[in-house]
Amino acid sequence: MDVVSWLQTCIKNNVTIKESGDVLLSDLGEVKKDAATNIAVGSGGEKYYTILDLYVLWLAPSGSRGAYIKLTKQYSCTAVPAPQVQSTLAYLRGETQTIPNLDSSAPVDKVSGGVATKRGKAAEAAVEQDVVVDGKYIRKHEIVHINRNSVLQSGKHNFGDVLRQIKVLEQRKAKEKSASGSGRSGDTTKYDRWQQRGSTHEDTFGIDLLATSEPVKKVAAVPVKKTPKRVVKTPIIIVPKAGAPVTLRNAKQFLEQGVLASAKQGGAKETRVYVYHTVGDQKYKYTLVDDPAQVGNDWDRVIAVLALGKEWQFKGKWKPSSSPADLFKSYCGISFYQDNPPALLKQWNCTPIRVDPSKPQINSGAMFEFWKVLLTWAQPRFPNLAIA
Secondary structure (H helix, E strand, O other), X not given: OEHHHHHHHHHHOOOOOEEEOOEEEEOOEEEEOOOEEEEEOOOOOOOEEEHHHHHHHHHOOOOOHHHHHHHHHHHOOOOOOHHHHHHHHHHHOOOOOOOOOEOOOOOOOEEEOOEEEOOOHHHHHHXXXXXXXXXXXXXXXXXXXXXXXXXXXXXXXXXXXXXXXXHHHHHHHXXXXXXXXXXXXXXXXXXOHHHHHHXXXXXXXXXXXXXXXXXXXXXXXXXXXOOOOOOOEOOEEEOOOOOOOOOOOOHHHHHHHOOOOOOOOOOOOOOEEEEEEEEOOEEEXXXXXXXXXXXXXXXXXXXEEEOOOOHHXXXXXXXXXXXXXXXXXXXXXXXXXXXXXXXXXXXXXXXEEEOOOOOHHHHHHHHHHHHHHHHHHHXXXXXXXXXX
């Protein structure tokens, strides 16, 4: 496992990472803070972030650039530029498979024998001896961090000894039981009026000795109501027809890959577009339309409206109302803009998100912000929709 995969696995599985001197510790192993990654600083590919740089980025408070810069000075590490923060964090969390400054051809330090190092087999062979490697002692009797495997280990015994002792005890009990049963010379059972003639309730002439004189009342069976099968429907997002940075022509590539093409570079005009978003190991499908008439009787599936910032967008058959202020009480309102956000968005309870076809790093972050705003708003409100 390389050091980047080590950090991704720790973040994804909420594995605690601790600091000890010049290494980072977790149940998955130990990594030197200066271990090199394959994520380049800038576009030249001459310098690469260390694992400490990425760890401090993940450790910093979300949304506070000032606190992050202060933290990098405290750790004396390289800060990730603001336009690359969201995409780098998404890559570390496993939400995306690649980022623009990922150099797959660059060498990455590995986690070998619990420590990320470039020393190779020579250092691994020296672990069993008290020797010095790169100016540091590798001790023969080093302390093993307790985890679910090492907790069962012992200096004198292993878990197989415990199983053998349990088996011996079971055999001893079976032997004692057999000896006590065969050693009896007669029936020494104490007198018990309920056990005479080996009787049960069936042997007492059909009389239930534990019954009362009260007549038995028949209780009618209560019918069991079958729980109706949950029907999961595909959510719908309504986008502007034209005049906006994101329409049906370029929405699929933007919302799936974070790549924003202009209206001229976008694909052919379609009546509806299907967009897929992956959360964890599950892929979810969304339907995009630009005409409210296409929704038909499925307004219960509409979760969001991409606002243009113009009132004429809401002319037609909108439900529950053609008033934008009322609409955005029922649906998540998001507006993509390039220069300045429309003034009406504040009155409509819409979230403005900036995009720019000429700046890919901004568009990538805008894509992640869109899904974060949408899922946070829609998940508790639409339990019967396949949102995430």
